[in-house]
Every structure is written in C-alpha cells, then in structure tokens.
Amino acid sequence: MGGPDREPDAKKGEMFHFAETAESIAATTSKLKKISFLASYLRDLNEEDLRAAAVFFTGRPFPLTDARTLNVGWSALVSAVQQISGASDETIHQIYLDRGDLGELAERLLGSPSRPARGSGEAGGERLSSASVQEKLADLVKLSGASNKMPLVLDLFRSLSPLEAKYVIKIITGDLRIGLKENTVEEAIAKAFDRSAEAIRRANMILGDIGEAAVLAKRGELDQITLRLFRPVKFMLATPAETEDEIFATFHGAFYVEDKYDGIRGQLHLDASRAALYSRTLDEVSHQFPEIFEAARNLTVPLIADGEIVAFKDNQVLPFGLLQKRLGRKKPSANLVAEIPVGFMIFDLLSFEGRKLIDEPLKYRKEMIEAIPWPEPLRVAPFLLLEERVQLDPLFEQAALRRNEGLMLKDASSLYLPGKRGMSWLKWKKALATLDVVVTGVEFGHGRRRDVLSDYTFAVEHDGKLLNIGKAYSGLTDVEIGEMTEFFKQHTVQDYGRFRLVEPGIVIEVAFNGIQKSDRHASGYALRFPRIVRIRLDKTVSDIDTLQTVEKIYQRHVGES
Ligand code: AMP
Numbered sequence: 194m195g196g197p198d199r200e201p202d203a204k205k206g207e208m209f210h211f212a213e214t215a216e217s218i219a220a221t222t223s224k225l226k227k228i229s230f231l232a233s234y235l236r237d238l239n240e241e242d243l244r245a246a247a248v249f250f251t252g253r254p255f256p257l258t259d260a261r262t263l264n265v266g267w268s269a270l271v272s273a274v275q276q277i278s279g280a281s282d283e284t285i286h287q288i289y290l291d292r293g294d295l296g297e298l299a300e301r302l303l304g305s306p307s308r309p310a311r312g313s314g315e316a317g318g319e320r321l322s323s324a325s326v327q328e329k330l331a332d333l334v335k336l337s338g339a340s341n342k343m344p345l346v347l348d349l350f351r352s353l354s355p356l357e358a359k360y361v362i363k364i365i366t367g368d369l370r371i372g373l374k375e376n377t378v379e380e381a382i383a384k385a386f387d388r389s390a391e392a393i394r395r396a397n398m399i400l401g402d403i404g405e406a407a408v409l410a411k412r413g414e415l416d417q418i419t420l421r422l423f424r425p426v427k428f429m430l431a432t433p434a435e436t437e438d439e440i441f442a443t444f445h446g447a448f449y450v451e452d453k454y455d456g457i458r459g460q461l462h463l464d465a466s467r468a469a470l471y472s473r474t475l476d477e478v479s480h481q482f483p484e485i486f487e488a489a490r491n492l493t494v495p496l497i498a499d500g501e502i503v504a505f506k507d508n509q510v511l512p513f514g515l516l517q518k519r520l521g522r523k524k525p526s527a528n529l530v531a532e533i534p535v536g537f538m539i540f541d542l543l544s545f546e547g548r549k550l551i552d553e554p555l556k557y558r559k560e561m562i563e564a565i566p567w568p569e570p571l572r573v574a575p576f577l578l579l580e581e582r583v584q585l586d587p588l589f590e591q592a593a594l595r596r597n598e599g600l601m602l603k604d605a606s607s608l609y610l611p612g613k614r615g616m617s618w619l620k621w622k623k624a625l626a627t628l629d630v631v632v633t634g635v636e637f638g639h640g641r642r643r644d645v646l647s648d649y650t651f652a653v654e655h656d657g658k659l660l661n662i663g664k665a666y667s668g669l670t671d672v673e674i675g676e677m678t679e680f681f682k683q684h685t686v687q688d689y690g691r692f693r694l695v696e697p698g699i700v701i702e703v704a705f706n707g708i709q710k711s712d713r714h715a716s717g718y719a720l721r722f723p724r725i726v727r728i729r730l731d732k733t734v735s736d737i738d739t740l741q742t743v744e745k746i747y748q749r750h751v752g753e754s
Pocket residue numbers: 428430431451452453454455456457458459501540574601620
C-alpha cells in the first residue's frame with residue numbers, strides 16, 4: 194500500500210486511513226471532493242482491503258447480497274464503550290443527547306485521558322485493515338446472544354483508535370452519515386481505476402456487491418460479469434406517480450399495466466436440481482414459502498424470475514394482513530399453510546436457460562414469461578399492453594376490487610435495471626384513507642433532522658381518551674418542522690431526552706396504505722406507511738377521528754381477519 198508520500202503513515206493500520214478518509218469526506222459538501230478523496234484512497238488498496246472498504250463506504254458491514262447480519266445492538270455497543278472508558282451512565286446520556294450518534298460517542302469516550310492509548314494507529318495496538326475488521330465482524334456473526342458476542346466486541350474496540358472506533362461503530366449500526374451515497378462510491382471507484390461510472394453501476398447492480406465490483410474494476414474484468422444462479426440480483430424498483438397525466442407524460446411508447454399486489458417481493462432461482470426464493474433484502478426465504486418452492490421444482494429449466502409473493506386462495510389475492518401471519522416464520526406449520534396459502538405472481542424474467550434477459554426489452558421478457566408452463570401456485574401476473582391513451586381510472590378501480598394496492602406501469606421497451614428506481618417503472622397508489630389525529634409525542638429526527646422535532650406519534654379518540662395509533666416521519670416541509678419544533682418545545686409535558694410527551698393540541702391529517710391489528714399501540718391498530726398530508730390548524734383535538742372510524746376502515750378493507 195502507498196507510494197512514498199504515504200510513508201510517514203505506514204505505521205498506522207489501513208483502517209486508520211479509512212477513518213481519515215471518511216473524516217475528509219464528511220468535512221466537505223462538494224461531491225467532487227468527496228469522490229476525489231475516496232478515489233485516491235481506494236486506488237492504493239490491495240484487493241482484500243478494497244473489497245471490504247468499498248462495502249464499508251456504503252455503510253454496511255457486508256455486501257448487500259450477503260445475508261449475514263451482525264445482531265450487535267445499540268445497548269451492547271454502548272455497554273462496550275462504557276466498559277472500556279469507565280464513563281458513567283450520565284456522561285453517556287449527555288454525550289449521546291449532544292451528538293445523537295453512537296460513533297461520535299465512542300470517539301469522544303475512547304479518546305478520553307482515562308483510557309490508555311491503544312489502537313491500530315498507536316504503539317502497541319494491532320494494526321487493523323478494512324479486511325481484518327471485516328473478518329472480526331464475520332466472527333461476531335458466528336456467535337449468538339449478546340453476552341457471547343461481548344468479549345469479541347470489547348477485543349475489537351480495544352484494538353481500535355478512537356477515530357477508527359467511531360467508524361467501525363457506524364458500520365456496525367449501518368449508517369455512516371458522512372454524506373456519501375452509494376452512487377458516489379461508484380463514481381469514486383470509477384475514478385480510482387479509470388473506468389466509466391456506468392460500468393461500475395451496472396456491475397454493482399448485477400453483483401449486489403460493490404466490493405466485488407471494485408475489485409473487478411481494478412483488475413479490468415468488468416465486462417466478464419454474468420448473472421449467476423443462486424446469487425440474487427437487486428430488484429428493479431418503481432417511481433411513484435400521482436396522476437394519469439404524469440403517467441402519460443412519462444411514457445412515449447407502449448407500456449404495460451399490471452395490478453400492484455400488496456405482498457412481498459420475491460426472486461425465484463431455479464435449475465434442474467435446486468430451487469431458491471429470495472426476498473427483497475436478498476435473503477433466502479425458500480422454507481418460509483414451501484408451496485412456491487416445491488411447485489417451482491417441477492419446472493426443471495434454469496431461470497431467474499421476479500414476482501410478488503401474495504396470500505392467495507380460491508383464485509383471489511388475500512389482504513396483506515393475512516400474508517403477514519406467514520412472515521417471519523422460518524417454517525410455517527401445515528395448518529398455517531392450509532389456512533393461508535401463498536402464491537407467486539410473476540411479472541419478470543431475468544434469465545432463461547442460461548441466457549441473460551435483463552438487457553432485452555420488457556416486451557420480449559413478457560413473451561418469454563407467457564410461454565413457460567408455470568405450475569400452480571406460480572402464475573403469470575396478468576398484464577395489459579397499452580398502445581394509446583385510455584382512461585386508467587377504471588383499471589385502477591378494478592385492481593382495487595381485486596384487493597390490490599394500485600397499478601404498476603412499465604415501459605414496454607425498457608431493460609431490467611437491477612436496484613434502480615427509475616422512470617421506466619411507475620407505481621400508482623391511492624391512499625386507503627386519511628385520518629385526522631392529534632400529536633401526543635414528538636422525537637428528534639436523524640441526520641439532517643437530528644436537531645428538530647420531526648417524528649410524531651399520534652392518537653385517535655375513544656371514550657374521551659387518546660389512544661396512540663402510529664408514528665409518522667415525513668410529509669412536512671422544513672419550515673413547518675421548524676415551527677412545530679418551537680411549538681412543541683413550549684408545550685412539552687415530559688422531556689425524556691430525544692423523546693417528549695407533548696400537550697395534545699396539534700391535529701394532523703395522515704394518509705396510509707393499509708391497516709392491521711397490532712398491540713404496538715394503545716389503539717390496538719397500526720397503520721401501514723403513515724405519512725403526514727397536512728397540519729390541520731383549522732381543527733382542534735375535539736375534531737379528531739375516533740377509534741370507531743378506524744374500526745370501520747379496518748372492517749372495510751380487511752373483512753373478518
Ligand atoms: P413500493 O414498495 O411501494 O415501493 O412498491 C414497489 C413494490 O411493489 C415492489 O418492490 C413489489 O414488491 C411490489 N409490486 C407489486 N406488484 C408489482 C408488479 N406488478 N410489478 C412490480 N412490483 C410490484
């Protein structure tokens with residue numbers, strides 16, 4: 194590593210250079226400078242460190258397609274920092290409130306004079322590199338339970354300098370917060386190895402592993418990437434559309450209209466001897482959905498298909514609330530499978546008989562999908578090809594009658610762009626309903642919003658009591674949030690630090706896409722995707738919606754379930 198100009202730093206571990214680079218990136222708002230700092234750092238790394246560091250710079254400990262999770266929680270990290278630094282609960286609380294970031298807390302406490310100097314930057318410390326930190330994190334994955342993991346966490350932190358610890362913690366918690374988006378990391382890799390940003394983006398999309406993409410860029414092997422069976426590919430995503438005019442203005446040629454199912458995304462990989470189903474987070478979920486997995490094995494042709502897993506019975510899609518009973522169970526019981534069977538609505542095909550189809554137009558892929566004899570409960574998601582302008586509203590209504598969430602609209606000539614939320618797929622949803630609710634609790638936000646009260650817990654009314662039903666983060670402008678912050682600070686009933694109970698005076702209108710029973714909130718219900726539509730300064734707490742209204746909406750959309 195390093196040319197002559199790096200010589201004075203050679204005593205420090207590579208992880209220290211990582212942290213220094215991250216600091217420089219955080220300190221500038223110029224995207225060009227961020228790219229330039231990162232590129233010159235990446236250019237000098239060996240393959241192992243490059244593979245790990247590129248991933249770290251996206252704020253993850255492991256590549257996206259890697260199913261490993263650390264399961265090292267906030268309290269374990271705080272406790273490790275506390276054990277090493279000897280800081281009191283009060284000090285921890287104060288610094289955390291002040292900085293709102295666990296990494297910064299660690300840097301400050303581990304750098305305190307009471308702690309002997311250690312770390313890969315200083316004498317006596319093990320010199321850690323990005324690759325060796327990643328190995329240590331991989332060791333943590335293998336242990337289960339916070340108490341088993343703790344000795345390793347302590348060991349890791351003891352061998353890190355305060356600055357390194359700051360970034361390792363940020364990586365463990367999955368949030369670097371240095372103003373670096375994944376596409377900026379891609380541009381930096383491109384600059385480091387003199388490749389086009391587009392080539393890096395494509396490699397990252399297909400591999401779902403930016404570290405591997407960086408290594409291939411360094412080796413000059415970007416054009417050798419193929420889709421591999423049983424290595425899941427990132428999903429193509431859709432951009433929301435609000436109106437019919439917007440939809441017709443976006444597409445210039447023919448486009449497909451499909452129902453937007455309210456289920457979970459799935460990617461099916463198949464060959465003669467094996468079938469596997471992957472979720473949107475690219476984790477394997479085959480055993481959670483045995484009906485799909487087993488039916489798929491009857492098809493012995495190698496392929497990768499994209500679709501939505503839905504609860505499905507008597508030729509009908511069932512509400513998401515029912516599918517939810519199937520989620521999170523490693524293996525459902527036979528009873529549950531019989532009670533709530535699932536199906537797989539297939540809307541795309543990424544490869545077939547070893548041929549990569551993602552670079553073919555959607556029209557071609559649709560023709561291929563239709564020609565395959567999918568065994569039940571695998572089905573082709575019905576689609577309609579629109580070649581001229583028609584009224585979409587009736588199609589929307591029909592989709593809603595089939596209990597689907599809305600419509601998906603897809604450019605017939607578009608390629609499959611893994612991981613991309615572009616304009617060739619649009620989604621059109623209408624809110625299920627809106628509710629007028631009162632804000633009962635407020636919380637400081639994250640990142641840009643860490644100093645303003647931007648997250649609101651809200652309630653409906655029942656028998657003169659306020660019952661919380663949800664929490665919403667988005668929807669208001671910065672100016673509104675600023676005004677609300679001032680207001681809530683003056684109307685705080687109880688201050689718990691980052692969370693405050695407030696006087697119930699502000700009424701907001703919230704939209705949501707679904708509703709389900711839940712014991713998370715006092716009302717006994719939870720809303721799906723709640724968002725603030727507007728502040729209703731024209732309303733007071735006596736005007737808010739009641740639990741009865743909520744029950745009615747629930748009955749209408751979920752029936753007896
Ligand atoms: P959203 O989760 O609101 O961003 O909407 C995108 C999601 O809708 C996708 O990730 C799929 O899980 C889901 N979806 C449902 N039906 C379709 C469809 N016909 N085509 C593509 N995605 C669909």
